[in-house]
Amino acid sequence: MSLRQAPSPESSLGGCATQLRTGHAREFWGFYEHYLTYVARHRTKDGHPEFEANLLTRFHDEVIQARIAGSHWVLALSVASAIEGVVKLGADFSKTPSDFTMEDISPVKQFLAKLNPVELRGRLGSMVARLQEPSVARYLSRLVTSGQLDSEHIEAWNAIRNRVAHGNLFEPWGTEADDIKLTKLIELLYRLTAFRVGYTTAAVTQPPRPSEGL
Numbered sequence: 001m002s003l004r005q006a007p008s009p010e011s012s013l014g015g016c017a018t019q020l021r022t023g024h025a026r027e028f029w030g031f032y033e034h035y036l037t038y039v040a041r042h043r044t045k046d047g048h049p050e051f052e053a054n055l056l057t058r059f060h061d062e063v064i065q066a067r068i069a070g071s072h073w074v075l076a077l078s079v080a081s082a083i084e085g086v087v088k089l090g091a092d093f094s095k096t097p098s099d100f101t102m103e104d105i106s107p108v109k110q111f112l113a114k115l116n117p118v119e120l121r122g123r124l125g126s127m128v129a130r131l132q133e134p135s136v137a138r139y140l141s142r143l144v145t146s147g148q149l150d151s152e153h154i155e156a157w158n159a160i161r162n163r164v165a166h167g168n169l170f171e172p173w174g175t176e177a178d179d180i181k182l183t184k185l186i187e188l189l190y191r192l193t194a195f196r197v198g199y200t201t202a203a204v205t206q207p208p209r210p211s212e213g214l
Contacts, residue, residue, distance in 0.1 A: 015184050031190075034199035056196060059085050060188040061144070063189070072178060078162040079185050086192045096134040105131060142186075148200075149191060156184035 042054045053061070059082040066078035087093055108128055114120045140157065143149040160181055164170075170178050194200065 030193060031199050034197040036097060038197040055089055056086065073164060076160050076170060076182055077164040077191055080157060083157060083189050083192060084136050086196060087139055089196060093134055093139055095138040098132045099135045099138065100131050123162055152184050153188040156181045162184055
């Protein structure tokens with residue numbers, strides 16, 4: 001019997017350096033060229049550079065720390081959350097339709113206006129208000145329609161996000177089925193990052209498997 005060990009920090013901190021080991025050096029260098037250019041050119045609202053950290057790199061920092069921890073559940077939770085965060089960084093996200101139209105929600109608002117107790121009305125009102133916000137799921141679906149993502153990316157995100165967000169654990173050692181979904185989830189994070197940094201000529205096609213490190 002052999003024990004499966006968590007990867008060392010050296011391999012975990014390699015980012016998509018695994019591309020170099022799998023024959024995708026061109027994608028590796030292309031991705032990082034755009035990533036570093038993004039970091040160098042990024043400015044705050046006040047016009048100041050953010051060389052040490054910005055919102056995009058902070059999401060990646062969290063994912064790296066989760067991978068070092070060696071827990072599939074923590075990694076899945078971090079990557080799924082980072083994907084949603086990276087989506088919301090784009091100016092185009094604000095133009096994404098919500099899951100429901102105003103016509104859909106109007107009868108619900110009328111019902112809530114007469115609902116008691118007030119605490120229940122307020123809580124349900126907050127939930128309804130969120131239904132009018134731009135939808136991450138719709139944004140991702142639009143990328144599938146345009147051919148920039150495939151349906152397996154969205155299926156993995158939906159399945160893992162809903163699973164880990166409600167306290168459902170992964171097996172500590174990781175199953176083959178979980179690894180496949182988690183690999184798709186990591187690939188989705190890479191592709192969205194590529195879009196954000198302007199690297200659209202070729203998305204990262206073969207991200208490292210969870211057992212190989214990020």
